[in-house]
Amino acid sequence: MKKLAKTEGRFPAYLLALPLALASFACLLLPFVHYKYKAKVYQANGSAFLMGRDICGGTFRLTPHVLVWIAFAAALLCVLVAIFISRKNRVLGSKLLCAFSGLGLVCLVIFSASTGTMIPAAKSVGSSYGVYVCILTLILQFALALYEMREVGLVNSLFFMMLPGLLYLLINNYIPMFGLFIAFKKIDYTKGLWRSDWVGFDNFKYLFHTKDAWIITRNTLLYNFAFIILGLLTGLIVGLALNEVFSRKLQKFYQTTILLPQLISIIIVTYIVFAFLGNDVGLLTTLLGDKAQNFYATPKYWPFILTFVHLWKGLGYNAVIFLSSICGIDKNLYDAAKVDGATKWQQLLHVTLPQLKPTIVTLFLLQCGRIFYSDFGLFYEVPLHAGALANITETIDTYVYKALMVSSNISTSSAAGAFQAVVGFLLVVTVNRIVKKVDEENALF
Amino acid sequence: MNKKRTTDYTGVISREDIVYQVIVNVLLILLSLAAILPFLLILSSSLTDDYVLTRFGYNFFPRAFSAYAYEFVFSRNGAYVLHSAWLTLLVTIIGTSLSLLIAPLLAYPLSRRDFKYARFFTFLVFFTMLFNGGIVPSYIMWSQVFHVKNTIWALIFPGMLFNGFFIILYKNYFATNIHPSLIEAARIDGAGEWQIYFRIVLPLSLPILATIGLMVGLGYWNNWTNGLYYITDQKLFTLQQLLKNIIENIRALADIAGGSFPVSEIPSNSVRMAMAVIGIVPIMILYPFFQNAFIAGIAIGGVKE
Numbered sequence: 001m002k003k004l005a006k007t008e009g010r011f012p013a014y015l016l017a018l019p020l021a022l023a024s025f026a027c028l029l030l031p032f033v034h035y036k037y038k039a040k041v042y043q044a045n046g047s048a049f050l051m052g053r054d055i056c057g058g059t060f061r062l063t064p065h066v067l068v069w070i071a072f073a074a075a076l077l078c079v080l081v082a083i084f085i086s087r088k089n090r091v092l093g094s095k096l097l098c099a100f101s102g103l104g105l106v107c108l109v110i111f112s113a114s115t116g117t118m119i120p121a122a123k124s125v126g127s128s129y130g131v132y133v134c135i136l137t138l139i140l141q142f143a144l145a146l147y148e149m150r151e152v153g154l155v156n157s158l159f160f161m162m163l164p165g166l167l168y169l170l171i172n173n174y175i176p177m178f179g180l181f182i183a184f185k186k187i188d189y190t191k192g193l194w195r196s197d198w199v200g201f202d203n204f205k206y207l208f209h210t211k212d213a214w215i216i217t218r219n220t221l222l223y224n225f226a227f228i229i230l231g232l233l234t235g236l237i238v239g240l241a242l243n244e245v246f247s248r249k250l251q252k253f254y255q256t257t258i259l260l261p262q263l264i265s266i267i268i269v270t271y272i273v274f275a276f277l278g279n280d281v282g283l284l285t286t287l288l289g290d291k292a293q294n295f296y297a298t299p300k301y302w303p304f305i306l307t308f309v310h311l312w313k314g315l316g317y318n319a320v321i322f323l324s325s326i327c328g329i330d331k332n333l334y335d336a337a338k339v340d341g342a343t344k345w346q347q348l349l350h351v352t353l354p355q356l357k358p359t360i361v362t363l364f365l366l367q368c369g370r371i372f373y374s375d376f377g378l379f380y381e382v383p384l385h386a387g388a389l390a391n392i393t394e395t396i397d398t399y400v401y402k403a404l405m406v407s408s409n410i411s412t413s414s415a416a417g418a419f420q421a422v423v424g425f426l427l428v429v430t431v432n433r434i435v436k437k438v439d440e441e442n443a444l445f
Numbered sequence: 446m447n448k449k450r451t452t453d454y455t456g457v458i459s460r461e462d463i464v465y466q467v468i469v470n471v472l473l474i475l476l477s478l479a480a481i482l483p484f485l486l487i488l489s490s491s492l493t494d495d496y497v498l499t500r501f502g503y504n505f506f507p508r509a510f511s512a513y514a515y516e517f518v519f520s521r522n523g524a525y526v527l528h529s530a531w532l533t534l535l536v537t538i539i540g541t542s543l544s545l546l547i548a549p550l551l552a553y554p555l556s557r558r559d560f561k562y563a564r565f566f567t568f569l570v571f572f573t574m575l576f577n578g579g580i581v582p583s584y585i586m587w588s589q590v591f592h593v594k595n596t597i598w599a600l601i602f603p604g605m606l607f608n609g610f611f612i613i614l615y616k617n618y619f620a621t622n623i624h625p626s627l628i629e630a631a632r633i634d635g636a637g638e639w640q641i642y643f644r645i646v647l648p649l650s651l652p653i654l655a656t657i658g659l660m661v662g663l664g665y666w667n668n669w670t671n672g673l674y675y676i677t678d679q680k681l682f683t684l685q686q687l688l689k690n691i692i693e694n695i696r697a698l699a700d701i702a703g704g705s706f707p708v709s710e711i712p713s714n715s716v717r718m719a720m721a722v723i724g725i726v727p728i729m730i731l732y733p734f735f736q737n738a739f740i741a742g743i744a745i746g747g748v749k750e
Contacts, residue, residue: 381689
């Protein structure tokens with residue numbers, strides 16, 4: 001039903017792009033970068049980057065930044081071409097206008113974000129106002145291009161509705177994906193992200209040569225296996241029990257109460273665990289009397305404590321999922337079973353459980369797909385990051401956090417993070433294949 | 446969840462049924478107690494005299510009743526605790542509103558069958574659920590490129606606004622509950638796309654907005670990791686971050702009061718628990734009002750475990 005609208009008689013928005021494009025070119029005469037060289041502050045204008053002669057007395061070299069600059073300047077020229085094409089063919093012209101103003105914008109943003117490391121010979125390099133004015137003109141051109149695409153019927157309002165959400169996904173999810181390259185660099189803060197040296201797989205080699213890699217992988221996998229199996233089992237039992245409750249009011253009450261722990265943050269859980277196990281004051285510690293030891297210094301209890309806490313917090317969650325799945329079972333099956341004289345136990349074994357099998361299998365597989373990820377709060381905060389417990393409570397997530405924020409070891413941290421991201425991705429894809437075979441409907445994709 | 450019962454009790458109640466009822470109810474009463482009692486332990490401990498706590502430890506029954514811990518917190522740190530509670534509320538409101546504005550707007554076009562880019566953009570959304578760059582690149586991006594450190598935006602934007610799964614939930618809801626003929630009729634009446642969305646689609650989608658809005662709001666209220674990564678300025682501590690600092694080191698209470706009193710003066714055992722109560726109470730008060738949306742959210746898989 002979408003046909004390209006007639007272009008004649010519609011407002012030629014592309015003509016407005018012409019003065020803006022010329023303004024972008026004029027911006028090249030404004031200062032783009034300021035830097036300190038031999039104790040004097042200089043400004044370099046936008047056009048200086050092509051030759052580089054007047055930057056730092058000519059010691060400026062061709063770096064990736066200059067390539068970005070060239071791409072930006074080329075995009076500016078192409079915008080002009082696009083505007084001229086628009087006079088003959090508005091549909092093609094608007095596409096080109098959009099593409100090239102967008103390209104120019106991206107290049108210029110990268111350029112201005114990386115000025116800090118641009119001129120090796122100079123000190124305290126930074127962007128000047130010319131860059132920002134130029135970015136502004138390019139944003140306006142991009143907006144005009146979108147408007148023009150709408151005028152000629154290439155995009156409609158539905159497209160514009162998605163823009164804010166897509167922008168957020170781009171920033172929050174897609175840019176960090178490309179940031180995975182950090183794992184292949186030896187980050188040196190004095191050089192900055194871009195100029196740090198590539199080291200190939202050295203960060204990974206280093207990570208896997210330490211004992212840490214083995215410990216965090218083992219912990220993450222073992223805890224998750226216990227969590228998945230026990231979580232599904234308890235959830236299933238409680239879901240079945242909830243379904244059997246005769247009084248609806250009571251059922252609602254139980255459900256609401258069991259869900260309470262799901263509601264609170266892991267920080268509050270930490271307080272609760274402390275109230276039971278805290279040294280000298282915890283309820284359990286005092287009940288044990290003389291036999292008590294400092295729980296926060298005794299690793300052997302923590303696998304059980306953490307598993308118990310996880311089950312306590314997640315019980316309601318799994319129970320509600322199973323309850324809603326049990327509610328979906330066809331009632332006629334039970335009537336038929338009763339006619340055949342099946343006891344409640346037989347009904348459970350021969351009707352309910354077989355009917356729940358797809359749910360159980362799917363939940364199991366989906367949770368296996370996330371087996372490389374752990375609940376950071378549970379493993380970091382609940383044991384109060386006690387050093388004595390590190391070996392038994394450290395998971396990939398806590399390791400990445402500590403390496404990044406506590407010991408500022410970006411190389412190891414990013415290697416562990418990339419390891420987690422890639423293996424996690426492969427697992428999800430594999431698991432989805434299996435789900436598809438087991439139960440087509442519940443497959444993710 | 447009270448849709449259909451699978452068990453039919455309309456007939457004669459047999460001995461077997463009674464046995465089952467007893468077993469099931471006892472089990473669930475025990476589990477309910479297990480869920481509630483830890484909160485009672487915290488509450489009663491916060492209301493016990495600090496000296497008694499030091500001597501006998503935390504207990505379900507206050508051996509010597511005392512509200513001194515609350516008096517202490519509110520007289521020395523009252524203004525600060527209220528400030529951080531207010532900040533948490535503000536972040537929750539701004540974040541949830543932004544999420545409810547932006548996320549359904551992204552999901553709605555994806556649900557439209559006549560939108561030709563729908564498949565491509567659905568994949569873009571979906572892919573974010575499968576793969577992510579991890580915390581290191583996002584931390585560097587948010588702190589070095591967007592400079593969110595020690596601003597309120599650090600509590601609102603990084604990773605919090607919405608995720609791909611919410612978009613898919615919205616999309617499925619729109620696709621099954623908004624009939625295309627409704628949109629077609631509105632278009633014939635001369636409504637534009639924006640008008641159709643705000644006048645017809647949104648009012649018909651209040652249940653899913655309530656459910657996901659609640660999930661997002663709870664996420665903001667309970668979030669402490671963004672503070673951990675991006676906030677060092679005490680003025681921007683949310684309630685959760687404040688609680689986290691206090692459980693790790695009671696000194697945090699003295700620090701936020703400007704270090705004007707020695708740490709040894711703090712009745713630390715009872716004050717800790719009093720702070721936990723302050724953190725729990727707001728959400729417990731509101732729970733009865735949002736429990737239905739909360740349970741619905743879990744049933745559609747919207748709550749992260």
